[in-house]
Amino acid sequence: MYMKTQTAVIDNFTIQIEDEKNLLELIRKANIELPTFCYHSEISVYGACRMCMVEIEGRGIVPACSTKPEGGMVVHTNTAQIRKMRKMIIELMLASHDQSCTTCPKSGDCKLQNIAKQLGVDKIRFKQMKTHQELDLSSDAIIRDPGKCILCGDCVRVCNEIQSVGALDFAYRGAEAKVVTPFNKGIGEVECVNCGQCVKVCPVGALMPKYHINDVWEAIHDKSKTVVAQIAPAVRVSLGEYFGYKPGTTTTGQIIAALRRMGFDKVYDTSFSADLTVIEEGREFLDRYSKNENLPLFTSCCPAWVKYAEQYYPDLLSNLSTCRSPQQMFGAVCKEQLVKDLKISREDLVVVSIMPCTAKKFEARRDEFKTNGNPDVDYVITTKELSIMIKESGIEFGKLELSSFDMPFGFTTGAGVIFGASGGVSEAVLRFAAYSLQKGFVGEFRQFRTGDRTKVSEIEIGDKKLRLAVVSGLANAKKVIDKIRKGEEHYDLVEVMACCDGCINGGGQPVSNASNAVADRAKGLYDNDKMLQFHVSSENPYIKQLYNETLVDDKAHRLLHTTYENRRRILQDDIIINEVPENKKLEITICFGTSCFLRGAQTLYTQLMEYLSERELLGKTEFTASFCGKQCKKGPVISINGKNIEHCTLEMAVAEIEAVLRLKM
C-alpha cells in the first residue's frame, strides 16, 4: 500500500512525521527542547503544566503533549505571546511554591529552578502564597515536602500506572487541591512500597529520599567504630553521571578510592553476597522444582516487591523465595564474621550500604534483620547521597587513583554483578542451575537481556524444561500474577523487580536526560560480567570458603533466610460495629481485609447477623471489624470469644457460638 510521507514545519524547519505519539515528541525530534513538568513518555499525558504550549497556524495555541501531529502543520514554539505566557506560568508557580531554594536538597537539579533560569525569569510579580509547610517524615525511605509541590501529578501517575500502588492521589479542589496520601496519613503509614519512582519523576523537592548522610559521617568520625561499606552492582555504572561520565561508565575503582579517602575502614561488594543469594535461591529453586512444591518461585531481592506482595498477595507469600536480599545477606554475614576477625563488638561495627534504591532503607529497618535490636545493616545511602558526600569532601572524583575492593567480601563473579539489571537474577540462577546439573559452565542465558518489561522464556537444562517470567514494574508484575492466580499461565520461576528495567533505574539513581541512559547502565553491568574471570556464583572461591568455615550448622539458614508477614495496606484501628456495654456473652471479630473480603467475609457477616438475630443474641454480642488480622491465607478469619476460626463457614461459626453458650449456661 502506498503511504504518502507526511511532514510538518516546526520553527521554519520541515520534519517528517513518523510514529510520534504527540507533537511534543515531534518537536523534540526537531531538536527543540520544549520545557515541561508533567510530560513523561512512559506515563499517561496529563496536560496540566501548560509549559509546552505552541502555536499552530490556523488553530491557535495548544499544548504540544496532548496534540496529535498532522501533516501540513505549521508550528511555532517560540512566539512573543508564548514566551510571555511561559514566563507568567513560572512566576505563578513560584508564587505558590516554598522558595527556600538555597537550602533545598533538590537545588541544582530542580526542574522549576532550571526552567525559570532557562526562560530568564528574573522577578516574581505575584505575592508569595505558599511558605514552609510541615514535612512528612513518617517513612524510612521517602520525605514529602508539600510546600514544594507544583501539582504536576507525575508522582500520582507513576505510582498508579507504573506501580499500580496508588499511595498518592489528588484530593480537595480548586485552589485547595493537593497531592496527598489517603486520609492525609504519613507516607510511611500507607501502602507506599518505598520504590522511589515518585522521587525520580518529581521535578521539584516535594518528594525526596530520606538522607542518612549525617548518620554516616557521624559513624565515620567516631573513632570507636569500624565503618565498612558495601556497594550494590548498579551504583558502579551510574555514580559517574554525577561527575560528568556517560551513563554506563564503570567507576568502581574511583568509588572505592573515594570511600577510603572519606574514612571508610573497609570497602566490600554487594555482588559478593549476590553470589551467595544465587546459590541459596538456586538450591531452593531446584529443591522446589524436584518436589513440585510452591511453584512458581518468586524472587525476593527487591524490597519494594516484597512489601507489595505482603500487602496484596498474602496467598503467594509461601511462593516467595525465603532468601534474604543480597544487601541483608551481606549485613548478616559481615557482622557475624568481621566481629570475630577484628575482635570488636557488634555495636562497634557499622555497615553502610550504598544502593540505587530507596526501598533498601526500609528493608534495613525491618525487625527480621536485627539481632538483639542491632540491625545487620546500619545505614543505607543512595547513589545520589554518595555523590553528595563525595562532593562535600571536596574529592576530585575524576582525578582519583583507582583502588580495589577488600577481601574476602570484595570478590565477585560476573553472576553477582548482573543482579542490577532486570533479568540478571534469573540469568545468574540459571547459570548456577545449569552448572550444578551438568557439572560445568554451560553458557550465558541472553534471553532476558531485551529491553522488554515482561519477558517469558522456556529453557531446557538437561532433562528439565523450565518456564520463566522476568518482570519489572509492579503493574506489569500484577498482570503476570493475576494470570497465574487464574490458572491461565504457569511458570517455574518469576523474577520481579519493582523498578522498570531493574535496580539500574532505581529510586536512588541519577535522573538522566539521555533517552538510553538505563540501557547503557545495563550494558555497563554486562560488560563488567565479561571482564570477570568467573561467571557462575558457585565458582567464587571465597563463597566456597565461607560455606566451609562460617556458614556451618544452622547458620546458613539463620543468616541467609527470612520470613514474611501479611501486611495491612493502611494503619488504622478496628471498628466496633455492634457495641454492647454490659451483659455481653459473645465477642466476635471479623476480618474485612482484602484477602478475607475476597474469600467471602461479607457474606459470612450478613449470615451471622441473621442467625444472631433469630437466636435473639444481638443485644449480647459485640461485633468488631478488623482490617487484616494478618492471617490472610486462612481467610475468612473470625474470632469468637478469643478463639480464631480459619476458613470459617457459617456452620463452623454457629457450632462455636453454641459451644460458647453451652459453657456459659
Add this chain to the structure above:
Amino acid sequence: MGNDRNTFSIKFDKVCEVLDKHECSPNKLIAILQEIQEEYKYLPEDIMTYIATALGISPGVVFGVATFYSHFALEPKGKYVIKVCDGTACHVRKSKDILQTLEKELGLSGKKKTSDDMLFTLETVACLGACGLAPVVVVNDEVHGSMTKEKTIELISRIREQERQEMNK
C-alpha cells in the same frame, strides 16, 4: 431484623447492601458514597477504606473523590444542618450578618463547622434559587426567608428549646 440491633450495626449492614447493589463496581463510586453518606451523615475513614477494599481500588482514589465534592462530608455533622445562602441576592441583603450571628450564637468559626454538642452544623451555599426571599437560611429541609439577626437568634432558641423538651420526655 430484630429490634435489638443497634444503629451502627444496621448502618454497617447498609454498607454491605449498597456495595452489593452496585456490584462493587468502581464506576459506581460516587453513587455508593452518596448512599453511604445518607446512612452515616458523613463518610467515616474506616468505611472509606472498606469501600476501597471492596471495589478493588486504592483508598487514595476514594479519598480524592470524597474531598473533591463539597456534597461529601468527612466529619460527622450536627443534628441540624444550617445552610446560609451567600448567593448574589442574599449577599447584597447582608447574609454575612446572618452568618456572623450564627457563628457567634453557636460558638463556631471558619474552620470549626459543627457545635460541640453535635446539634448544629453551619454551612454556606452559593445560591438556593430562592432569591425573592433573600436572605435565606435553610435548616435541614426547612426554608426560612427574609432573615434578620433577631429572627436568626429566635430560630436557634426555638430549636434548642424543642431539644430540651425532647430530652425531658
